[in-house]
Amino acid sequence: MTPDRAETVALQALAWIAADEELLPQLAGATGMSLGDAKDRAQDPVFLAGILEFLCMEDRWIRRFCDDNDLPYDLPMKALMSLPGQQRDEWP
Incomplete structure (x- = not known):
């Protein structure tokens, strides 16, 4: 995953969290x-x-985010591992 794609996923996550009355606080x-x-x-x-x-702290948040955005469940972690300081070989 490219860093640009990872940033896009993170921005989607930020917007999704901001719209959620439970998660934003x-x-x-x-x-x-x-x-x-x-x-x-x-x-x-x-x-x-x-x-x-x-x-990624809660599987249920990942599932809700991915379901709401029609994304695969492993995408948030792959995006995280593609951002600066997070790269690891096990998350290509």
């Missing part, structure tokens, strides 16, 4: 960021990796 609590802060950092690949790390 959890993201804010976990990061200490407001939605405005998140928007300001939306072009930062390291921040986007953090969004995917948050999403």
Whole structure:
């Protein structure tokens, strides 16, 4: 997966989380960021990796995100592993 595609998946995840009344407060609590802060950092690949790390904390979140966006369940983790500082051989 290219870094650009990984960033696109992370931006989809950020938008999806922002629209979810359950997850947005959890993201804010976990990061200490407001939605405005998140928007300001939306072009930062390291921040986007953090969004995917948050999403990947719960299988049910991954399933809901992927089902809502018609994506394969392994895509968020593959995207995470394609962002800076996350590359690992087991996630091509």
